[in-house]
Every structure is written in C-alpha cells, then in structure tokens.
Amino acid sequence: MIRDLLHEIYSTLRQNKLRTALTGFAVSWGIFLLIALLGAGNGLMNSFSGNVGDFISQSVSVEGWRTSKPYNGYKEGRIIQLDQKDLDYTTGSEWQGVIENVTTTTSSTSATLVVGGKTVGGWFTGAMPEHQAQFKIKMAAGRFLNQDDLRLRRKVMVISGSQAKELAGGDDIEKMIGQWISAGTIAYKVVGIYHTDESDFRRSCYIPYTTYKGIYDNSDKLESITFSLNGPVTLEDHKAFEEEYSAAIKRIHDIAPDDRRGIWIMNGYTDNLEMAKASNILDIALWILGLLTLISGIVGVSNIMLITVKERTHEFGIRKAIGAKPGNILTLIISESVTITAIFGYAGMLLGMIACQVMDKTIGQDYVDIGFTQIRMLVNPSVGLDVALEATLLLIVAGTIAGIIPAWKAARVKPIEALRAE
Numbered sequence: 293m294i295r296d297l298l299h300e301i302y303s304t305l306r307q308n309k310l311r312t313a314l315t316g317f318a319v320s321w322g323i324f325l326l327i328a329l330l331g332a333g334n335g336l337m338n339s340f341s342g343n344v345g346d347f348i349s350q351s352v353s354v355e356g357w358r359t360s361k362p363y364n365g366y367k368e369g370r371i372i373q374l375d376q377k378d379l380d381y382t383t384g385s386e387w388q389g390v391i392e393n394v395t396t397t398t399s400s401t402s403a404t405l406v407v408g409g410k411t412v413g414g415w416f417t418g419a420m421p422e423h424q425a426q427f428k429i430k431m432a433a434g435r436f437l438n439q440d441d442l443r444l445r446r447k448v449m450v451i452s453g454s455q456a457k458e459l460a461g462g463d464d465i466e467k468m469i470g471q472w473i474s475a476g477t478i479a480y481k482v483v484g485i486y487h488t489d490e491s492d493f494r495r496s497c498y499i500p501y502t503t504y505k506g507i508y509d510n511s512d513k514l515e516s517i518t519f520s521l522n523g524p525v526t527l528e529d530h531k532a533f534e535e536e537y538s539a540a541i542k543r544i545h546d547i548a549p550d551d552r553r554g555i556w557i558m559n560g561y562t563d564n565l566e567m568a569k570a571s572n573i574l575d576i577a578l579w580i581l582g583l584l585t586l587i588s589g590i591v592g593v594s595n596i597m598l599i600t601v602k603e604r605t606h607e608f609g610i611r612k613a614i615g616a617k618p619g620n621i622l623t624l625i626i627s628e629s630v631t632i633t634a635i636f637g638y639a640g641m642l643l644g645m646i647a648c649q650v651m652d653k654t655i656g657q658d659y660v661d662i663g664f665t666q667i668r669m670l671v672n673p674s675v676g677l678d679v680a681l682e683a684t685l686l687l688i689v690a691g692t693i694a695g696i697i698p699a700w701k702a703a704r705v706k707p708i709e710a711l712r713a714e
Contacts, residue, residue, distance in 0.1 A: 320640035326582030327644025333578040335673025351426040363548035376512035395420040418504025434484035449480040450498040453488040
C-alpha cells in the first residue's frame, strides 16, 4: 500500500517537473533564508559579546572630562581631574553597602621599553590588583599585580602580548617572564603578560599603583575610579544611582548640575543590560523575517496544490468512478504536499548550514573598526542542529496544513462533475 502510494507520488511529481521545481524552490528558499539569517544574527551577537564584551565589565568607571558650561566663576572647557577627595567620597559611609571593591588608576606616562637590544613603545599605568577582574584582562603568561607588589612598591610590570612578541623576537612570549626591562633609568621585572590578538591596540604596561605614584606622580590626582555595585538591578536603578553619584562629584568640583560633559561615567552594568536587550530585539527580528519567508514558501505550496487539484479534477473523477474513496484522494494530495516540503525543506536546511560555514570562512574572517578596537565581523555564525530540525519540521507541518484545503476540495468533488471537467 505504502509502496504503491510512493510510486504514485513519484510518477505525479515526475510528470510535472516544472511545477514541482518551482514549489520546491519556494520551500528550499524559505528554510535556507531562515537558517542563514539566524546564523548571521548569532555570528553578529557572538562577535559583540565575545569581543566588545571583553571591554564591557561588570563595574562602574568614573573619569574627569572637559566641562561644557561656565559655572560659579569658572569658564567652560575646564579640564576636570579626579583626586583624593573623590576617592574619599566614593569609599565613604554614604555609599557603604552599595559601592564595593573600589580601585583607582593613575594617568598614563609614555615609555620606551628596552631589553637585549630590542625596543618597543608603551604607556605606564599605575593599577591595583582588582583592575584585572574589573576590566576583564586575560593573562597569557605569568600573573597580574598583587597586594604585595602594591604594599612593597615593587618595580614589577605586566606587559601586553604584542609587546612581548616584539621584545622576544617571536611567538615564544613566555621567555619574557622574569626578564628585566629598562624604561629610562629604571628597570622593571616582567611578572605577567596579558592576552592580545592581532587586532588589539592596547599598549598599556601595568605597574603597581604605589610604585607609579612614588616615581612618576606624587600628587593626589587620579585618572579614574572604578568600583562594583551591590544593590541596583534594573536599568532605572542604575540611572538613578548615576544621577545621584555624578551630582555629588559635580558639587565637589564646582561643575554645573546640568553639565553632562564634566564627569564621564561608564557603567558596565547598564552596557550589559543594553546589549542583552539589543540581542533579544535582533533575535526576534530575525525570527520574524525568517518566518515571513517561510510563510511565503507555505503559501506557494498551497497555491501550487490548488492548481494541481484543478488540473487533475478529471483524473480524480475517474479514480472515484472506479472505486477510489474520498480518503484515498485526500491521502494522495496531502502525501504529495508532505513529500515536496520534506525533501526540499531538508535540502534548504543543508544549504543554509553550508551557507553559515561559508560566512564563517569569508565574512567571519574580516575585521571592522569600531573606534577603540577592531573586532571580527562574525564569530561562529551557526545555528544549532535542533533549531534547524525544528524549523524544517515546522515547514513540513505547515506544508501539510497547506495541502489539506485543496485535498479536501478534491476529495469532495463528485465523479460526474469531475468527468465533465476539461
């Protein structure tokens, strides 16, 4: 029975090659676009979460900026420099239990590093041990700064992977660990190398905060203050905190309350919330576009099946005249619909997954400049096999439903009317 049905379906599809090909193309194109769009969207979000996400930490960083308005006798354009008063306020009792893990960094000083006749440029930054976690610094070799380095004011240094390659004269950067590097008249011991890739612009050399202050800057001026938050959860909570905190810092430095440029606050929490929100919106938009494409394929199947019923009305009349039951006609039409959507839907799924691999090997290897660094265009633009199979199954079910209406119409036609049809 099943064998006869399959043979009959094959014969029908073979006799109507153009119609079958057009229907199959609509189905394949729908599932292909859905998977390709989802793959590209996943690759884009992987790029931002994996690359930009490395720069977005779960912390708040505060820096002074240039004022944009005159206030209290000061002219506009005044450069604001954070200092010890800001640090005392941040660590004070007003924010106890809310602001935690407060650290600070110094301004940067240009330096030329020399070892074994090789030189490389960089910038000295005085930092605290917590700086590594707050700014997601990944170590390629050795360690980051620790509390003993800070307490003893050790002359130790953490350099970037790109600097280590230049000084080592190759990819064996681990041999730089323990080396003494000259920076002017002072020698520093390399205790760690942080990870950088080919596109990374970072040239910072981290030395203990206390060492930097003792050698390069004995003032109370600070480059930035960084801390984590315990309390604010929603985007509205973080916005309220930023407004209250910045208002206090503006009072300390006589900055106009409505001046939005005097103090710059980079809130990693809100950045992550915004990125997650954007990711969800993009995901929904891609699914909507993909489903609309699938619907166009389903409509194509339904239209073709309606045309098929009309063209084969005479045939169905003969079948019913010689004893075929309405259920047989119904089964035949639905089976043809399922066969077309299953075969061509599966083909579209395979082509979509191949397209994702092609994107990974082509567009995915390109870098785009986003201002402060370069990131890969797409990272792992793929769709899970479960999602691909579910989408294909959805198309098959929809194709079945699309074939029910014309099948029901064909099953209800009376033999005498069908035999009269041309």
